[in-house]
Amino acid sequence: MSHLIPSGHRRPLAARPAPLRLAVPGFAHPLVAPAEWGGLQRAGLPLDWVTLGSTALRESDGVTGGPGARQDPYWLAAVVPLRTAGVRVLGHLDLAHGARPFGELLSDAQRFLNWYRVDGFLLARCPADAEALPEVRRVAGALRTVLERAHLVLAQGTHPSPGYAEVADQLVTFAGPWSGYRWSRAAEWTADHPPERFCHLVHGVPRSHLQEALRVARWQGAGTIYFTDRTDHGAVDPWESLPGYWDEIVSAIGPGLSE
Incomplete structure (x- = not known):
């Protein structure tokens, strides 16, 4: 369905041979979601x-996610097998659109590292405008001081100012519903970067449109995705549980698959 995205906003498939990979933006607490x-x-x-702490914790100051006040043995039990298998585990840091104090962010990062030996951080509600770039760059530099090879993901959920691509390992350039994703367009500057630099998180994707959603991701140059049929109706967090077609997604983007 090439009419969804004008040719000026997508790359030829031949330029993106790498297969898609999966990101997990955060499940509910392991006691609530043991199967996940x-x-x-x-x-x-x-x-x-895989992100740790993004949906289970709600702090009184309006900040979502975080490492909590003490090490949680259930989180630890969920994380250890993933790290042993070589899966990156990221701590969820809420930038609150630039409102979080610098010291609080570093404190949360240190606790994630001390308690769960995370491999990096997902910076949720990250600013996207050029004016905030110096402060985000400062935060990213400090996180790489705390953890030298930290894998940093900036979760703006939209295409930010191009300078952010130099700050992090990966940008979440779309986070939202299928109704918006299927008609979305990639910013032209993203064509200067490989697919592994971009991630799309999409909820409300019907099973019947799963293959279409995968094509949109490839056309837009995303190397990492998470699609779910769960929706955000009411107070429901669509990321808290596995999609009903999890096995289909795994099969569709498994090693060796090409389109």
Whole structure:
């Protein structure tokens, strides 16, 4: 369905031979979602990264996610097998659109590292405008001081100012519903970067449109995706549980598959 995205906003498939990989933006607490966390331990899953702490914790100051006040043995039990299998585990840091104090962010990062030995951080609600870039660059530099080879993902959920591509390992350039994703366009500057630099998180994708969604991701140059049929109706967090077609996604983007 090439009419969805004008040719000026997509790359030729031949320029993106790497297969898609999966990101997990964050399940509910392991006590609430044991099947979800257990399912990630299956051998051979094309996982890029898994986020810890993004949906289970709600702090009184309006900040979502975080490491909590003390080490949680259930989180630890969920994380250890993933790290042993070589899957990146990221700590969820909420930038609150630039409102979080610098010291709080570093404190959360250190606790994630001390308690769960995370491999990097997902910076949720990250600013996207050029004016905020120096402060985000400062935060990213400090996180790489705390953890030298930290894998950093900036989760803006939209295409940010191009300078952000130099700050992090990966940008989440779309996070939202299928109704918006199927008509979305990639910013032209993204064509200067390889697919592994971009991630798309899409909820409300019907099973009947799964293959179409995968084509949109490839056309737009995303190397990492998470699609789910769960929706955000009411107070429901669409990322808290596995999609009903999880096995289909795994099969569709598994190693060796090409389109």
